Amino acid sequence: MLRERYAHQIGGLRDDLLRMGSMVEQALLRALKALDHWDTAMAAQVISDDSRIDEVWRSLEERTIMLLATQQPIVASDLRLCTVVTAIAGELERIGDYANAIARRVRSATKRPALLPPPPQIQEMAELTLQMVHTSLEAFLHQDVDLAHSLTASDERVDELEDRLRAEIIANAKRDPDCFEAAIDMIDVVHALERSADRATNIGERVIYLVTSSIETIN
Structure with missing residues (x-):
């Protein structure tokens, strides 16, 4: 009976982490849609929903600590899962923060005298x-190491795009000083995207550790 409850708790952690991942994906998607359309109502929704993501994160951490404290002995694979769930939840919380930051930039940008359209x-x-x-969440769901490794190529492309976009935005601001503050907004958006991509590769690394017990850097 106790082990059944334990198995249920382990499964609950996995399920709630995936639910948190879905919430974060939606937050990022909505923040980017808000940017695309300068939609301040959608941006406000992303900002408001951030507290719900934080609540799930805190709940996962508390339940994982409680599980580790009360279920002894715990097998090595479940111990790895518990530590990985906590680590991935932390990465997702940060991606949620970046979505929130993009939404806040949308809201502030629309109040400026000049808007700088997002570069193509x-x-x-x-x-x-x-x-x-x-992809990082799919890799966790299926414990797919190859899928986790596939994040490397995408991360490299994101880094290339960040460098190009930063240079382009700065060049535009130099040509039109009235757009300087708007350019700062856009640079922060680009930075938030790059950091979110890095967090995704961190999740991939945690998946690799979960499956193989090996610590590997993929970004």
């Missing part, structure tokens, strides 16, 4: 970042 390549960067977050 920011769409590719946004799609890649969203794909990486989704």
Whole structure:
């Protein structure tokens, strides 16, 4: 009976982590849609929903600590799962923060006298970042090491796009000083996307550790 309850708790941690991942994916998607359309209502929703992501994160951490404290002895594979769940939840919480930051930039940008339209390549960067977050969660769901490794190529492309976009945005700001503050907003958006992509690769590394017990750097 106790082991059944233990198995149920372990499964609950896994399920709630995936639920948190879905919430974070939606937050990032909505933040990017808000940016695309300068939609302040959608941006406000992302900002409001961030507290729900934080609540799930705190709950996962508390339940994992309680499980480790009360279920002894615990097998090595479950111990890895518990530590990985906590680590991935932390990475997802940070991606949620980056979505929140993008939404806040949208809200502040619309109050400025001049808007700087997102450069075309920011769409590719946004799609890649969203794909990486989704892929990292799929890798966790299926414990797929190859899928986790596939994040490396995408991360390299995101880094390339960040460098190009940063240079382009700065060049535009130099040509039109009235757009300087708007350029700062856009640079912060690009940075948030790059950091989200890095967090996705961190999740991939945790998946590799979960499956293989090996610590590996993929970004």
